[in-house]
Amino acid sequence: MTAKDSKGKEIAKHTRIYMPIPQQLGRGDKMGRGPYEKSGIIRDNGLPPHKPVHEQFEIPFPAEFKDGKTNILDYDMTVEIELMYMPFGDKESGITWHKVTKKVTLEKGGV
Amino acid sequence: MKFLRSIAVTAVLALPLLAGVPGMATAAEEKKAKSIDELAKMYDSSGCKQCHEGIYNDWNQSLHARSIFGTGRTALTVATTVKVGLMGWQYSGVKKPEDVKVKHLMVCFKCHLPQMAEATDDVAREIVKLSIRYGDKATSSEEKDKIEQKLSSININCLICHQRNAIVHKWVDGFPQKNEVYGSKDGTHADSNHAVMKKSPIMSESILCGQCHGLGPNFELENPSQCGTLYGSYLWAYRAEGGQESCQECHMKKSKMGHNMQSYSDINFGKSAVDFQVETLGYIWRDKSKMIPQTLVKVDMTNRAGHSIPDG
Known part of the structure; x- marks a missing residue:
């Protein structure tokens, strides 16, 4: 899972690996x-x-916190979630089974 | 790739049993092959193409058709097994590649090349030599192509699944014979080398595939290992939970791949095996007085296959 800000800069990356963990020589x-x-x-x-x-990820938007106030630096975020089969454990030889891209936008204003 | 795990077990177990059964001229009793070429000839299924061209071509696309070469990675793993495993173990009897015997390679070839049980140690050494040579950076691309061709000439072909390994319960169903092929019905077969057609009670059953696609450590070997655990997962995590489909139903029929029967490496088949849903929610969380803007990403996956993904 990769998250990028509105300028395309990567702001978060998380990986989960699904596989059996074989025991060495039992x-x-x-x-x-x-x-x-x-x-x-x-x-x-x-x-x-x-x-x-089920997997859940919580990705913070770029923001500054000062004097008890929050200054949100970017209201848009794009997240890309990819499910890959990696037969040799590396992305280069991986095969993408699913890939979903979603844009998330925070509301401006509010109380 | 992992379709081929415990085939040789049945062959190995069969040897002492067959010794007391007169007239049972089985594969295991045939003269042993002394070279890769002889072993390829012993299990030559190219004649099947004449009448079963479509099926043969499908199979030719499968990893079964290059079971000890694979994408090249399998051959390299054979070399690693020798250099890192066998040569590194104190009691293996292997100090150098030339010491390798058939029994040493059965840790891989029990499934990747079960007919290896009908070959001499000369064949084991030839395969090891070529596998190591293939991985040598000094080897030219022309020589690598020749090695690929040679190693791909012995594989899991028609005669493995439809003859040699077509019967699991030999005391019940009889021992496979060299002049027979096994399928869905009894009768004559228009091939002078295999003139008898017999019905195999397991040709559409998962146990046929389970011979190789593994339960776990192969304890009949002097130094057990496990490569595939798929059949174990199928039995205990799928059938035990009420699943009813067979390997053949998903990998051959529903996939429409027939004897090509790809799995993980086929993008569409992999995609169809796992339901994949993503939801996102942007919101501002309030930690006491601190406002924290964030996105919640929820991923829901359900494996629709009859086994864990991946296995191994």
Whole structure:
């Protein structure tokens, strides 16, 4: 998830990884990476079948806080949420399954 | 890629059983291949194309058709398994690549090349040599192309799923024979090498795929490992929760990919596997007297596949 201000400057970035964490040689607390050393599961953080997974992110708008007052520097934010399959653990070889872009605008004024 | 996990288990278990069954000329009893070319010839399914061209072409697009080469990454992982795994383990018996035997490669090839059980150690060494050579920066692109061609000549083809591994319960359904092919019905088959057509009771069942797409550590090996855990997830997180569809229904029929049966790497198939909804809300939160402008991003995902995504 990436958030940018109205000028396109990145103001937030968060990543969640969904995958099983295989146990190295079926012992201890270390993850095994090579297929030849995987022999257990430490935990499974993959997407389980037919069960909803919810994520929430709270992204602050650029603002200054002084003398008890808030000066909002930008009322617009664009968030891009992308679900990628990364077979080798890097974005370069990743395959985008879903990508959603949303623009968020704060109301001006108010009490 | 992960379609191929525990196939060789059945073959390995079958060996002692077959010894006492006269007339059961199975794949495991055939003369062993001494080279990649011999193994490729032993499991040559190119003749199937003559009558099943569409299916053959679909399969040729699949990762099954290059199960020990993959995108190149699989071959490199074979090399890493030797150099980092086998050569690094004190009791493996492998001090150098030339020491590798068939049994050492079965940690990968139990699924990626189950017919390796019908090859000599010469074939193991040939594969290792080529895999290491492929990963060598000094190797020319022309030589790499030749290695790719050679390593792709042995794979998971028609004769693996429709003959060698078509039967799981051999005491119940009989042992696969070299002159048979297994499908959805009994009869004759217009191929002199495989003149008998038999119905496999599991050709449309997930257990056929589960032979390779794994339950977890392969304990029958001297040094177990797990690559695929997908069938385990299918059994215990999908079927156990009331799911009813088979691997074949989603990966072959609904996807309309037939024997191509892609999964994670196909963008559209991946997209269809996960529902993905995003909501945003901009608002100003008040922390006591402090006004904090922020956006709430809510992401809801539901995996519609019959197994965890990803597996491994």
